[in-house]
Amino acid sequence: MITRGFKNIRPRGDPSRVPPGQYLTQDFPVLSAGPTPRTSLDAWSFALRDVDGNKLASWSWKEFLALPSSTVTVDIHCVTKWSKLDTPWKGVTIDALLEAAGLDAPAPYVMAFCDGGYTTNLPLEDLLDGRGMVAYEYDGAPIEPEHGGPARLFVPHLYFWKSAKWVRGLAFMEENEPGFWETRGYHLRGDPWKEERYSGD
Amino acid sequence: MMGEDVSRLDGNAAAGVLQEIFAVEMTTASCKCEGCGRVSPLGALNLYGGAMGTVLRCPRCETLMLCITSGPKGHYIELRGIVRV
Amino acid sequence: MKTIRLAVPDWRRHLPGQHVDVRLTAEDGYQAQRSYSIASPPEEDNIALTVERLEDGEVSSYLTGELRKGDRIELRGPLGGYFTWTVEQGGPLALVAGGSGIVPLMAMLRHRAAQASRIPTRLLCSWRTADDVIYRDELARLAARGDGLVVTHTLTRSEPTGWRGYTRRIDREMLVEVLAGPDARPLAYICGPTPMVESTATLLVSLGHAPERILTERFGPTGGGS
Numbered sequence: 001m002i003t004r005g006f007k008n009i010r011p012r013g014d015p016s017r018v019p020p021g022q023y024l025t026q027d028f029p030v031l032s033a034g035p036t037p038r039t040s041l042d043a044w045s046f047a048l049r050d051v052d053g054n055k056l057a058s059w060s061w062k063e064f065l066a067l068p069s070s071t072v073t074v075d076i077h078c079v080t081k082w083s084k085l086d087t088p089w090k091g092v093t094i095d096a097l098l099e100a101a102g103l104d105a106p107a108p109y110v111m112a113f114c115d116g117g118y119t120t121n122l123p124l125e126d127l128l129d130g131r132g133m134v135a136y137e138y139d140g141a142p143i144e145p146e147h148g149g150p151a152r153l154f155v156p157h158l159y160f161w162k163s164a165k166w167v168r169g170l171a172f173m174e175e176n177e178p179g180f181w182e183t184r185g186y187h188l189r190g191d192p193w194k195e196e197r198y199s200g201d
Numbered sequence: 202m203m204g205e206d207v208s209r210l211d212g213n214a215a216a217g218v219l220q221e222i223f224a225v226e227m228t229t230a231s232c233k234c235e236g237c238g239r240v241s242p243l244g245a246l247n248l249y250g251g252a253m254g255t256v257l258r259c260p261r262c263e264t265l266m267l268c269i270t271s272g273p274k275g276h277y278i279e280l281r282g283i284v285r286v
Numbered sequence: 287m288k289t290i291r292l293a294v295p296d297w298r299r300h301l302p303g304q305h306v307d308v309r310l311t312a313e314d315g316y317q318a319q320r321s322y323s324i325a326s327p328p329e330e331d332n333i334a335l336t337v338e339r340l341e342d343g344e345v346s347s348y349l350t351g352e353l354r355k356g357d358r359i360e361l362r363g364p365l366g367g368y369f370t371w372t373v374e375q376g377g378p379l380a381l382v383a384g385g386s387g388i389v390p391l392m393a394m395l396r397h398r399a400a401q402a403s404r405i406p407t408r409l410l411c412s413w414r415t416a417d418d419v420i421y422r423d424e425l426a427r428l429a430a431r432g433d434g435l436v437v438t439h440t441l442t443r444s445e446p447t448g449w450r451g452y453t454r455r456i457d458r459e460m461l462v463e464v465l466a467g468p469d470a471r472p473l474a475y476i477c478g479p480t481p482m483v484e485s486t487a488t489l490l491v492s493l494g495h496a497p498e499r500i501l502t503e504r505f506g507p508t509g510g511g512s
Contacts, residue, residue: 001311001360005352008316009344023316027342031251035206035263080252146206161253184254185270185277198272207507209480214321214504216365217307228368244368245502 009059013083017190022083029082030146033180037115037145037166044150046134047169048101057101058169061150067092067100070133072156077192079159089154091135094170107172111152111179115166119179121188122155122162124172130158134167159167159190159197212244216250219243221276222276225286233283236264243267243284287386287420288350289325289336294344294361299328301501302393303370303475306335306363310345317491320345323390323477323503324364327397336420338386347349369503373398377405378407380465380495382456382486384412384478387505391477392421396437399428405437406434410464412456412482414443438464457487468494480504 010023015018018024047058059067071090077083098104105128110119135154136143143149148165155162161181182188187196195201212228214267219227228244246266250256253272259282268279302324309319315487326334339350353359371379371394381391388411398405419439420504429437440452440460452460466472474495476486483504490500 001358002313003310003348003359004311004357005354006310006318006348007313008314010316012314029251030208031253032249033253033256034249034258034265035209035247153217181253181270184268184279185272198274200272201272204431207481209504210506211502211504213366213369216305216360216367217321220362220365226367228366242368242501243364259411 018083019077019083020195022077022081022192023199025082025084026139027085028147029078029080031078031080032146032165033118034116034153036106039115039150043170045089046151047096047098048103048106049169051107051172053171054160056103056106056172057097059100064092064134064151065136067081068096070130072130072133073095074156076141076156076160076163079161079186079190079192079197083192087141087156089133089135089152090140091133093133095130095136098106098128098144101155107174109173109176110170111173111177112164112167113169113171114164115168117180118166119166120153120156120162120164121179121182123176123189126155126158127170128187132153135163157191159187159192161186162190211260212242212248212257214248215257215269216244218255218271219251221256222269222278223286227286231285232266233260234259234264234283237262269282287336287338288351288470289333289334290349291326291332292361293332293361297333298364299395300324300364301367301370301372302307302327302397303390304364304366304393305390306361307365308345308349309333309360309362310348313473321365323393325389325392325396327393327400329397329400334452336386336389336392369477369501371397371473373401373403373405373477375473377407377409378466378470379405380472380474380490381407381409381410382461382465382474382476382478383409384456384482385414385505386420387476387478387483387503388421388501389477391475392424394475395425395428398420398435399431399433404434406466406470406510407436408465409435409437410460411437411439411457412478413439413441415441416446416449436464456486458493461486461489461493465490468496471496471499473499475501475503478505479505480506 013024041061048056073088132155136151153164153167230243246257257267268278305323322335325336
């Protein structure tokens with residue numbers, strides 16, 4: 001039923017930049033599967049774990065900030081249909097992390113794990129060659145807690161639920177096991193250009 | 202406590218989704234958390250998930266108690282703890 | 287804030303405190319949905335929604351600005367059996383509202399009046415300024431009936447000259463002064479912005495009120511719609 005006089009003020013935008021089914025937004029909606037964790041920087045660490053759960057490498061906040069950083073300005077797309085263009089982020093690429101840890105490709109898949117228990121799975125390939133980073137700044141300032149600060153995974157070529165907030169590490173996996181939302185009906189990969197929103201899409 | 206989430210809603214706001222899926226009134230359901238044992242009415246549980254899904258957690262320890270997502274092929278429904286309707 | 291009245295065919299009589307989900311669909315298929323508490327009591331045939339127009343609110347802007355007499359909108363409800371009260375449940379009642387959280391409590395008070403109930407009821411409303419107060423005259427009329435309802439307002443940001451009421455956020459002292467104490471075992475209903483609802487509920491528990499007699503409905507950060 002069309003509602004008389006109700007207009008969609010959110011434009012669909014340029015289809016070469018905005019994937020199918022998405023609308024452009026100027027604001028930055030907040031969405032979480034649980035309460036906002038408040039981890040102090042003293043207590044924060046980021047770890048890489050092997051397939052058996054053993055720590056391969058870890059960094060304290062100070063050590064993390066000392067790693068080579070990258071800045072990117074990219075578009076982001078949330079499965080709930082909003083897209084935001086030209087968002088500026090700064091962080092450490094997964095390439096730089098692996099290099100710092102002296103690792104090659106320990107396994108084909110990773111599970112990002114986070115404060116609060118959130119998880120999301122990805123093929124390692126989707127994180128390499130600059131496609132993924134652990135971001136700690138948005139628009140020139142530290143990422144706010146409600147947006148995932150102090151650090152979140154950032155994988156803009158996939159739906160934004162893969163850019164796990166409050167990330168604390170990556171656990172390598174031999175199989176592509178589903179994370180929080182993937183277990184509950186969302187697509188294993190989540191490519192916005194193929195509209196991979198739900199499992200079976 | 203995990204800190205103040207000023208935009209947090211509760212089970213009342215999930216009444217519409219719950220009505221669609223369950224035949225009975227659910228916000229009055231008595232839910233026992235499998236994490237801390239606290240018994241709360243479903244309407245008093247902490248609601249998260251926004252447009253991605255309905256996630257209800259224990260107001261005391263935030264253990265996940267209910268999760269519903271809805272896609273074109275149907276609903277995923279997860280109920281944890283003991284629920285008396 | 288604007289009150290709109292809707293005639294709903296085959297409406298299932300609602301309980302005071304329940305809400306409806308309103309869904310708007312644009313021509314391109316885009317949909318927006320929000321929940322609104324029903325302001326009217328079940329004794330009335332049509333339902334009333336009191337909607338706060340939010341600055342970036344696409345649904346509230348439509349309902350308070352564009353919607354015209356004769357229009358049809360999609361709604362689902364009545365919803366929510368938890369945050370409800372009818373005279374059959376008795377009292378006394380301790381009602382606490384922050385901003386637009388007054389709406390579901392208003393349905394309860396209107397129902398109470400329609401049933402000519404004398405159940406002792408204390409209502410405490412928190413507003414930012416005097417300009418934000420809604421239902422002011424109706425609340426004064428209901429309180430003047432002398433049927434056991436006492437209404438108290440507090441303004442948290444600024445007050446007009448001559449204001450003799452509270453001028454601060456709800457705190458422990460205010461709750462002790464305004465509401466019935468735990469010995470009276472009141473049924474407490476708290477509704478409004480999330481921080482206010484959570485802190486008030488915590489305060490009531492610390493004052494000795496039984497947690498199972500404290501019911502809450504959180505409206506989110508701004509306290510309006512959802």
